[in-house]
Amino acid sequence: MATRQGIDTAISNRLADDHQQIFLAIKAEFDTDDILVWSGIDDIVINSETYTGAGSLLTISGIEDTQEVKSTNISISLSGMDSTVLSYALTENYQNRPITVFLGFQMGGSNEVAGVMTVFKGRMVNITISDDPNGSTISVDAENRLLDLERPSNLRYTAESQQFLHSGDTGFNRIQQLQDKQITWGQKNDTVTGGGGGGYVGDENPMRVIR
Numbered sequence: 001m002a003t004r005q006g007i008d009t010a011i012s013n014r015l016a017d018d019h020q021q022i023f024l025a026i027k028a029e030f031d032t033d034d035i036l037v038w039s040g041i042d043d044i045v046i047n048s049e050t051y052t053g054a055g056s057l058l059t060i061s062g063i064e065d066t067q068e069v070k071s072t073n074i075s076i077s078l079s080g081m082d083s084t085v086l087s088y089a090l091t092e093n094y095q096n097r098p099i100t101v102f103l104g105f106q107m108g109g110s111n112e113v114a115g116v117m118t119v120f121k122g123r124m125v126n127i128t129i130s131d132d133p134n135g136s137t138i139s140v141d142a143e144n145r146l147l148d149l150e151r152p153s154n155l156r157y158t159a160e161s162q163q164f165l166h167s168g169d170t171g172f173n174r175i176q177q178l179q180d181k182q183i184t185w186g187q188k189n190d191t192v193t194g195g196g197g198g199g200y201v202g203d204e205n206p207m208r209v210i211r
Contacts, residue, residue, distance in 0.1 A: 011115040014105050021106040024060055025051050025116065026076060028124065028140065029098045030088050037078065038104075044111045046102065054078060060101065063119050073143045074101070074120055080135040089127050089138050096123045099142045121145065 014020060025038035025046055038044055041053040061075040076099075078085065088094075104116035126141040155161040162172040 011105065011117055014114065021108065023104050023106060024058070024119075025102040025104055026058070026060075027098075027100045027102070030092045030094065031097070032088065032092060035085060035088060040106075040111065042111055044113060046104065046113055046116055063101065073122070073141065076101075076140045076142065077137055078140075079137045085138065086129070086136055089129055094124045094127055094140075096125070098122075099124050099140065 023039045023044075025044075026035070027049075028035040034049075036046075036049055036051040037054040037058055038046070038051040039054065039058050041055050043053060044051050057079040059077045063072070063074055099122060100118060101120040102116045103119045105114040106112065107114050120142070122142045122144045124140055125143050128139045128141075130137045130139070155165070157172060158175060159170075159172045162169050
């Protein structure tokens with residue numbers, strides 16, 4: 001039985017087998033288009049998208065998965081790719097763009113995918129390019145989304161922040177007026193008369209002011 005989100009029963013059963021054909025795939029989402037590569041050769045289809053084989057030209061640093069709620073970063077290197085990949089690295093606005101690493105299983109001896117699961121999902125934070133006689137090597141540093149938990153939020157309970165999130169929402173328009181607002185809770189009267197002719201005199205109903 002699968003116990004982790006994203007692992008179905010078919011993948012869970014394969015993890016228990018003695019012999020597996022495992023591969024890694026990368027999906028880097030740029031504004032112009034996505035770069036889709038995997039650690040095998042030829043093309044492979046994952047979730048209706050075609051991934052280009054990079055073979056040994058694709059390297060990924062160790063991916064740590066623990067029971068603790070903490071962020072772990074990774075580095076991905078791609079060597080000898082065509083000019084399209086290099087152009088994206090040089091011209092695209094890559095920071096904070098999503099990047100996903102999949103662990104997949106192949107059907108015996110073929111490029112047919114038996115199943116995939118997400119082993120890392122985060123954002124690109126840095127790209128470096130190294131040139132040598134054999135070609136260019138592009139290295140991508142990515143951070144886990146859990147790092148957001150360590151960052152302070154720049155949003156406040158104000159009308160301006162609410163408009164940024166939900167344009168046209170007026171739910172916070174009177175927040176500023178409430179800051180120094182005095183609210184009278186109850187009222188002190190010398191005489192209170194009920195509708196049935198009865199009543200009482202005194203100050204048993206004192207004024208309470210909420211600030």
